Amino acid sequence: MKPYKNKINRIRTFALALIFIGIVIMYVGIYFRNHPIVMLIFMLLGALAIVGSTGVYAWIGLLSMKTVPVQCPSCGRHTKMLGRVDMCMHCREPLTMDPNLEGKEFDEAYNKKNSKA
Numbered sequence: 621m622k623p624y625k626n627k628i629n630r631i632r633t634f635a636l637a638l639i640f641i642g643i644v645i646m647y648v649g650i651y652f653r654n655h656p657i658v659m660l661i662f663m664l665l666g667a668l669a670i671v672g673s674t675g676v677y678a679w680i681g682l683l684s685m686k687t688v689p690v691q692c693p694s695c696g697r698h699t700k701m702l703g704r705v706d707m708c709m710h711c712r713e714p715l716t717m718d719p720n721l722e723g724k725e726f727d728e729a730y731n732k733k734n735s736k737a
């Protein structure tokens with residue numbers, strides 16, 4: 621398996637994980653119901669994680685507007701690209717917007733503005 625994931629998918633996974641972390645933290649808080657202050661702290665942290673994930677989802681919404689829909693040359697399905705290089709959401713084929721990078725080895729560092737590639 622390639623170490624890279626499509627960025628949008630990766631952020632979405634992160635947002636989902638954040639919800640679960642929030643629920644787990646709140647669940648742990650229940651164990652401290654004899655210590656209301658500790659429980660309250662856990663509940664607040666859990667709520668914070670969930671609010672954070674909502675923020676991440678909103679961020680995905682904003683990022684989605686900047687993505688470029690392309691047809692993957694490898695699997696022929698439609699995917700969304702973010703930045704100069706990204707992966708196909710379906711087959712993880714490395715895609716690039718920059719013809720200079722075509723055929724080069726996939727490297728997420730190309731997304732950095734000061735890249736010399």
Ligand SMILES: [Zn+2]
Pocket residue numbers: 692693694695696697708709710711712713
């Ligand atoms: Zn593909």
